[in-house]
Amino acid sequence: MTMGTAKLVLDGQEYELPVITGSEGERAVDITSLRSDADIITLDSGYGNTGSCESAITFINGEEGILRYRGYPIEQLAESATFPEISYLLIYGELPNLEQLSNFRQQLTFHSMIHEDMKKFFEGFRPSAHPMAILSAMVASMSTYYPELAEDDDMNVIRLLAKAKTIAAYAYKKSIGQPFIYPRDDLSYCANFLHMMFAMPTTTYDVPPELANALNMLLILHADHEQNCSTSTVRMVASSQANFFASISAGIGALSGPLHGGANQKVLEMLEMIQQDGGDYMKYVNLAKDKDDEFRLMGFGHRVYKNFDPRATFLRKAADNVIKTMGIDDPLLNIAKGLEEVALSDEYFIERKLYPNVDFYSGILYRAMGIPSAMFTVMFALGRLPGWIAHWKELRQDPGSRINRPRQVYTGPNERTYVPMDQR
Template sequence: MTTASLTLDGKSYDLPVIRGTEDETAIDITKLLGQSGAITMDPGFNSTGACRSGITFIDGDKGILRYRGYPIEQLAERSDFVETAWLLLYGELPTGEQLDGFRAQLTYHSMIHEDMKKFFEGFPPGAHPMAILSAMVASLSTYYPGTEDDHSDVNIVRLLAKVRTIAAYAYKKSIGQPTIYPKNDLSYCANFLHMMFAVPAEDYHVSPVLVKALNMLLILHADHEQNCSTSTVRIVASSKANIFASISAGICALWGPLHGGANQAVLEMLEMIHRDGGDYKKYVMLAKDKTSDFRL
């Protein structure tokens, strides 16, 4: 094994060197404290890896995003979100039988307990959707308290299935419309769009174009390495908190404007440009103007 040598107060310490899946180099300092009495200082964890992982690789400067070695371009073109979720969870693309079974389980677990609908009544109409999502995901632990489920895949399926129902119900709450139950004959993304935009008084037909766009959006956002929210989930789960509490904490981390909240800012900017007539070229020029406060 290759080692790196650290000299401190005249003493040398050999530290293992680890190679990543993309041939990155890491120095394992696990035993440094015990051997030397010293710790490392890395505010913001800019130079720290919390664990070994072969799930996702990102190089933003080069425009590279890979899940389990598959380029994101291939997955966006040939896969859908459910198949990509399986890939991320289990490391390989599913067989046809596995994928059909996974889809069936997601459909089966789409409903939330009817009592949970009362929780939405307690939130003000202007409540932030991330606040509602975090609270509702945490509340799932009261309906599925069995710790044995944390060691099986059923809670993963429950989360993937129910989070879209919760998100759709939160949206309906914000606009004062009645909630819409999921439909078992719709795909994962089509079901979410149905719950978001259907109303009881009229028929709603889900646009295949929107389904394709949503699939691509979810694939692109499915995993982004050891980011803030992923690290938060791992830290909370390390205390043996249940999966719903851990994911709820991750949602709170995702809420921040330096993390997932940046997406909200982009959508608000696009809505503002649309209200102003949709002249995007004007705003591109404003962004280039150093005297302007506008930023893309």
């Protein structure tokens, strides 16, 4: 809602701009009319201080380390909820009752299979194809099987959530040359994915409940994170009225970048490097503090959080539990704990607010679950799907939404005269 105005003075001319206040007290200066009134634009490289929309989905306070989905603290959801329940909350705005959740889960189970013809697409991918590229391509192709009609929006939401885990598991099986495993109707969402990942046609695979529970937490913690790169991409593509599957596929493409979804893989690579160098993590702590050295500790600090990432606490506990319960002896966890201890006590890290973030432990947890590093970003995408869907839905239902069209400050040559080739 509008609460007061801000004044901008430019070339002696004064302009009044509305100040919008959000439900958590966040304030924003509305510059929508600035270009038409004053023929100027604002410049904000990377949109770090620009609000692209008003949204009722997720609230983040980076200074306080707060993350809430639809008003519910992430701490409560991570401990007590299930991923289908959180998906429903994000997409439809409220927690489901027992009947709604039961029906939602049933739909996610019964629509897990992909069209048999779509299996042929996997034959065209090279064995070395990255699973993230396969996921993006397969999601985009879904629009050819499920045309977008207004009355089918809810069903397409179900189809995407249900089939994405099957596509992800098939992408992994393709990469290792194993046969595809069909989903089962008697398994939960997370257990079904793990079954399709690790089962074989000739053997029985019982999904350990510790792994299913850990995956459930991981997906919840990644379900949404406000206007990040991939979510903003989904909203921007959807603003052109591109179809649902194309919009989500674009988000997957944005997430594939190493500065976004690939960060946890970089953490694992760093820990492996330290281990191969004898495990002396303090050596690398000192290198990170040396301004003349190019080495940087991965998984520390966050563009949004200026405090401890609330999600990292849960992932550390989950990693401990899985490794202990499964009897896994992983030296990388000890290195990670050592680095975390330094970061929480060393003045260098405290002054710069370089606390461990969600990527720091998620890679170790995926590794303990037997998920290879090439699949880490795919796992991130599976978790982020309900958030992307919620933002797509919110934008589509906003009567004031318009096609996104950022401006620029041109810095190229002034007008020049074209010289024909034979005269150059």
